Amino acid sequence: MDPFDEVPLRELVPAVIGVLVRRGAGFAAAEDAVQEALVEALRTWPADPPRDPKGWLVTVAWRRFLDGVRSESARERREVAVEVEPAAGPARDADDTLEVFFLCAHPALTPASAVALTLRAVAGLTTRQVAEAYLVPEATMGQRISRAKRTVADASFDRPGDPATVRRVLYLVFNEGYSGDVDLAAEAIRLARQLAALVDDPENDGLLALMLLHHARRPARIRADGSLVPLAEQDRSLWDSALIEEGVTVLQSALAQERRGELQLQAAIAALHADAATAAETDWVQVVQWYDELLALTGSPVVRLNRAVAVGEADGPRAGLAALAGVDPALPRHRAVAAYLHEKDGALAEAARLYAEAAALATNVAEKTHLTKQAARLRHSSVVE
Structure with missing residues (x-):
C-alpha cells in the first residue's frame, strides 16, 4: 500500500465496522471506534505502514471499543461481554461491507442523514471532511451523523437491505458534493464500483456507467469564471475518453443481461x-x-x-x-426548457421572458447565472434586430 494514499485505507472502513459489530459492538460504538483507529492510522502509517492493514485497524478499533466499554463499566459496575482481546494479526472475519452499505441507507434515515452516514461509515471520511464537502460547520455535521447512528442503532446485519436505496444514496453523493478536500463525485464512483462488485445486479452496473459517463464531461462543464457550459457548447476534446470507454x-x-x-x-x-x-x-x-x-x-x-x-x-x-404541453409547468426547469425550445423556434422575446423567469426560480447559483445571461443575450439580440 502507498503509505501516503488515503483511499486504500478508507476502503477498509466498512469491513472493519462489520467485524466489530459481529464481535458484539453496537453499530454506533463500532463506527466511533473505527473512526478513532482511522485517525491513528493516518497519523502513523505514512512513517510505519503495517503488514496487515485490515488486521491493524481491527485490533486498534477493537481496543478503542473495549476502552470505551470498560470506562462505562467502571461507572456502572459491569464488565464487557468479551473476555479476551483478539490478538493482532490477519483479520479473517467475514466481510460485512454490503451490510454496512445497507445500514447507512436505512429507509428510516432522511436522504441527508443517509448521505452523511454513508460518507463516514462506508467511504471512511472524517466528520470534518464531510462537513467541508457540504459547506456546513463540523459540529452541525457531527450532530447529523450522531442522530443517524441513533436511528439505526437497533437495525440488524441479518436483515436483507435494499440495493435500490443504496443506489439512490450514492447518486445523491455523486450529484451534491462540490467542495472540500475530497472529491465526492470520485468517492461516489469508488463506492459504486464496490457495490457493483458486491451485488450482481445490472442496475448497479447502470449506476456505475451513468456516473462514469457524466463524470467524463466534468472538465468541460464549468468555465473558468464558474459559469455553466451547456452540453451543446462543451469542448468535447476535454471529455475523458477513458472514462467514456469504461462507462x-x-x-x-x-444491457446484455436483458433486465433493464x-x-x-x-x-x-x-x-x-x-x-x-x-x-x-x-x-x-x-x-x-x-x-x-x-x-x-x-x-x-x-x-x-x-x-x-x-x-x-x-x-x-x-x-x-x-x-x-403535457408536462406540469410547476416542474423545476420547465421554463428553461420552454425558453430553449421557443428560442429554437425563433420566438426570441418569449424565450428571453421565460429564461428570466427560470433564472428567478433557480436555486443553484451557477444555473441562475447561466439563465440570466441567456435572457440578457436574447434581449440584446432583439434590440439589435
Whole structure:
C-alpha cells in the first residue's frame, strides 16, 4: 500500500465496522471506534505502514471499543461481554461491507442523514471532511451523523437491505458534493464500483456507467469564471475518453443481461451524447427512443420534460413544444426548457421572458447565472434586430 494514499485505507472502513459489530459492538460504538483507529492510522502509517492493514485497524478499533466499554463499566459496575482481546494479526472475519452499505441507507434515515452516514461509515471520511464537502460547520455535521447512528442503532446485519436505496444514496453523493478536500463525485464512483462488485445486479452496473459517463464531461462543464457550459457548447476534446470507454463497456455488459432498469436507460442516453463527436451529430432519434422506454418504465415527469427537449432536437422545436404541453409547468426547469425550445423556434422575446423567469426560480447559483445571461443575450439580440 502507498503509505501516503488515503483511499486504500478508507476502503477498509466498512469491513472493519462489520467485524466489530459481529464481535458484539453496537453499530454506533463500532463506527466511533473505527473512526478513532482511522485517525491513528493516518497519523502513523505514512512513517510505519503495517503488514496487515485490515488486521491493524481491527485490533486498534477493537481496543478503542473495549476502552470505551470498560470506562462505562467502571461507572456502572459491569464488565464487557468479551473476555479476551483478539490478538493482532490477519483479520479473517467475514466481510460485512454490503451490510454496512445497507445500514447507512436505512429507509428510516432522511436522504441527508443517509448521505452523511454513508460518507463516514462506508467511504471512511472524517466528520470534518464531510462537513467541508457540504459547506456546513463540523459540529452541525457531527450532530447529523450522531442522530443517524441513533436511528439505526437497533437495525440488524441479518436483515436483507435494499440495493435500490443504496443506489439512490450514492447518486445523491455523486450529484451534491462540490467542495472540500475530497472529491465526492470520485468517492461516489469508488463506492459504486464496490457495490457493483458486491451485488450482481445490472442496475448497479447502470449506476456505475451513468456516473462514469457524466463524470467524463466534468472538465468541460464549468468555465473558468464558474459559469455553466451547456452540453451543446462543451469542448468535447476535454471529455475523458477513458472514462467514456469504461462507462460504455460497463453499460453494454449490463444491457446484455436483458433486465433493464431506470439507471441503465439513463446511462444509455448519456452514452449516445458521449458517442457524438459534435452536438450536431447526436443521434436524437435514438435518444427519444430511450426516453420513450424510460418514460414507460418510470412515468416520471422529469423524464417527460427531458424527452420534450430530445423531441425538439429530433423533430423540430414545434414538436418539442407540443411534447412539453403535457408536462406540469410547476416542474423545476420547465421554463428553461420552454425558453430553449421557443428560442429554437425563433420566438426570441418569449424565450428571453421565460429564461428570466427560470433564472428567478433557480436555486443553484451557477444555473441562475447561466439563465440570466441567456435572457440578457436574447434581449440584446432583439434590440439589435
